[in-house]
Amino acid sequence: MKRNLGRLAVLVAWGTAIGLTVLDYNLWFYSCQGCSSIALSETDIPEYGFLGLTVVAALILVFLKWRRKVALDRRRCDCDALLDPNWGYCPVCGSFRQKTSA
Numbered sequence: 001m002k003r004n005l006g007r008l009a010v011l012v013a014w015g016t017a018i019g020l021t022v023l024d025y026n027l028w029f030y031s032c033q034g035c036s037s038i039a040l041s042e043t044d045i046p047e048y049g050f051l052g053l054t055v056v057a058a059l060i061l062v063f064l065k066w067r068r069k070v071a072l073d074r075r076r077c078d079c080d081a082l083l084d085p086n087w088g089y090c091p092v093c094g095s096f097r098q099k100t101s102a
């Protein structure tokens with residue numbers, strides 16, 4: 001639980017830093033008359049490309065997390081103890097376990 005909170009704090013910090021950087025750059029570019037407020041709200045081909053890449057990266061991340069969870073679930077006993085793939089019995093509850101190839 002503590003480890004997850006640490007990860008969440010790091011993710012929130014990264015997201016905030018990225019958001020502030022984008023906001024800062026846009027404000028600076030807007031103040032230098034590099035663009036108009038209409039241009040900031042328009043979505044063009046490069047923005048769609050970045051949005052698409054973000055969606056693809058998020059899907060890859062979800063797939064990798066799911067695959068890791070499935071691999072860990074295969075190694076867990078019904079009592080939630082994490083077992084070595086070569087163990088035939090759970091050392092916590094003593095139940096018989098079929099060996100997996102993982």
Ligand SMILES: [Zn+2]
Binds near residue numbers: 091092094
């Ligand atoms: Zn067990």
